[in-house]
Amino acid sequence: MTTLSTAPRPAGSRVAGFGHYQPPTVVTNADIIARGVETNDEWIQSRVGIAERRFAMDETMLDMAEAASSKALANSGIAATDIDLVILATCTSEQQVPGGAATLASRLGIAAPGAYDLNAACAGFVYGLTSASNAIIAGQARNVLVVGSEKLTDYVDLFDRSTGIIFADGAGAAVVTVSDSARIGPVVWGSDGDNADAIVTDPVSVTLRQEGQTVFRWATSTMGDVSARACAAAGIEPSDLAGFVPHQANLRIIDLVAKKLGAANAVVARDIVTSGNTSSASIPLALSKMLERGEIGSGTPVLLVGFGAGLTYAAQVILAP
Amino acid sequence: MASTEEILAGLAEILNEVADVAPEDVSVEKSFTDDLDVDSLSMVEVAMAAEEKFGVKIPDEELPKLKTVGDAVSYIESNHS
Numbered sequence: 243m244t245t246l247s248t249a250p251r252p253a254g255s256r257v258a259g260f261g262h263y264q265p266p267t268v269v270t271n272a273d274i275i276a277r278g279v280e281t282n283d284e285w286i287q288s289r290v291g292i293a294e295r296r297f298a299m300d301e302t303m304l305d306m307a308e309a310a311s312s313k314a315l316a317n318s319g320i321a322a323t324d325i326d327l328v329i330l331a332t333c334t335s336e337q338q339v340p341g342g343a344a345t346l347a348s349r350l351g352i353a354a355p356g357a358y359d360l361n362a363a364c365a366g367f368v369y370g371l372t373s374a375s376n377a378i379i380a381g382q383a384r385n386v387l388v389v390g391s392e393k394l395t396d397y398v399d400l401f402d403r404s405t406g407i408i409f410a411d412g413a414g415a416a417v418v419t420v421s422d423s424a425r426i427g428p429v430v431w432g433s434d435g436d437n438a439d440a441i442v443t444d445p446v447s448v449t450l451r452q453e454g455q456t457v458f459r460w461a462t463s464t465m466g467d468v469s470a471r472a473c474a475a476a477g478i479e480p481s482d483l484a485g486f487v488p489h490q491a492n493l494r495i496i497d498l499v500a501k502k503l504g505a506a507n508a509v510v511a512r513d514i515v516t517s518g519n520t521s522s523a524s525i526p527l528a529l530s531k532m533l534e535r536g537e538i539g540s541g542t543p544v545l546l547v548g549f550g551a552g553l554t555y556a557a558q559v560i561l562a563p
Numbered sequence: 564m565a566s567t568e569e570i571l572a573g574l575a576e577i578l579n580e581v582a583d584v585a586p587e588d589v590s591v592e593k594s595f596t597d598d599l600d601v602d603s604l605s606m607v608e609v610a611m612a613a614e615e616k617f618g619v620k621i622p623d624e625e626l627p628k629l630k631t632v633g634d635a636v637s638y639i640e641s642n643h644s
Contacts, residue, residue: 288602289602289603289604453623454603454604455603455604455606455607455623455626456623458604458607459607459610459611459623462607462608462611463611492604494604498608
C-alpha cells in the first residue's frame with residue numbers, strides 16, 4: 243500500500259505577539275442619545291456596561307486589520323516575509339468575493355502565503371487561533387498571522403436600541419509560531435444551530451438583529467462550563483489563570499461567567515466599557531491592551547472564550563507572549 | 564409540591580440574589596419592571612434560577628407575560644413537576 247509522507251511536526255505552538263487597532267473616533271452614550279436614539283446613559287450602562295465605543299469613519303475593515311497586524315508583527319519579532327499563513331476572522335467583509343486575507347497579506351508585504359477568511363462571528367478569533375495552531379502542529383505552516391477585524395457599524399441600525407448602542411469597530415491580531423513546548427492549549431468548541439435565529443443580519447435591511455434574552459440565557463448558562471472544560475483540557479485549574487478574556491458582548495455576561503468559573507487570581511477583561519462589542523476583534527483587542535498595560539505577565543495562562551452568532555463558541559488557554 | 568407561600572418565598576430569595584430586591588418588598592401584586600426594578604436580562608436570571616429551584620421550564624417567550632410576581636407564582640404552580 244502506498245503511504246504519503248507528512249511534513250515534520252514541531253512539539254507545539256505559541257503566540258509570539260499581539261497587536262490591536264481602534265479608530266480614533268470616540269462615541270459616548272451622550273453622543274448616541276444626541277443622535278435621537280430613545281435611551282439613556284443609565285439604561286445602557288446597566289444593561290450592557292458600555293460607556294463609550296469607537297466608530298470607524300474613514301477606515302475600512304481591512305485598514306483596521308492591517309494596522310493591528312503591523313503591530314502584532316512588530317511585537318512578535320517575526321518578519322512579515324516569514325509569515326506563511328494568514329487567517330482573517332471577520333463577519334463584516336465589504337465584499338463577498340474575494341475574501342480579504344490575500345489582500346491583507348499583500349498590503350503587509352507577505353509574499354504568497356496560504357490565506358483565507360473565517361466567519362464564526364464573535365467566536366471567530368478563537369476559531370482562527372485554533373486553526374493557526376493546528377496548522378503549525380501539523381507541520382503545515384510555521385508562522386501564522388491571525389486577525390479579528392470588524393466594521394460592525396456598516397451592519398447596524400444606529401437607531402435600534404438593541405444593537406445600535408452595542409456594536410462598534412476595531413481589530414486585534416496575533417502572530418502564532420512554532421514552539422518547543424505546547425503554549426496553546428486544546429480548544430473546546432461547538433455550536434448550537436437550533437438557535438441560529440438568535441443573532442442574524444436581516445435579509446432585507448442587512449442590519450444585525452439579536453434576541454438579547456436568548457443570547458444572554460445561552461451565554462450565562464453554558465460559557466462557565468465551556469471555560470472550565472478548556473482549563474481542564476489544558477491541564478490547569480481556573481485558579482491558575484492570570485487572565486480571563488471572554489468575548490466582550492455584555493458586561494453582565496462577562497461578570498456572571500467569571501463568577502461561575504471562579505478564576506480567583508485572573509484579571510478579567512472589561513474592555514467593553516470603552517470599546518463596545520467588536521465581535522471577532524474583541525478578544526485580541528482586549529488582550530493586546532491588557533498585555534500593553536502590563537496586567538498579565540509573560541508566560542502566564544490566559545483563557546480566551548469566544549461565543550456568538552451561529553450560535554458558535556470556542557475556548558482555549560494560551561500562555562501569554 | 565411547593566405551596567403558594569413556598570413559591571413566593573423562593574422567588575423572594577431569587578430576586579434578592581439576582582437583583583438585590585429586599586424580600587419584604589416582594590408580594591403578588593408587585594410588577595417586576597415598575598415596582599421591583601427588575602430589567603429584561605435580570606428576568607432571564609430569575610427565570611433560570613426558578614427553573615432550577617422549582618423544576619419548571621420558563622422559556623424566554625413566556626417572560627413578557629409574567630408581569631407581576633403573582634403571574635410568576637401562578638405560572639410555576641401550574642407548570643412545575
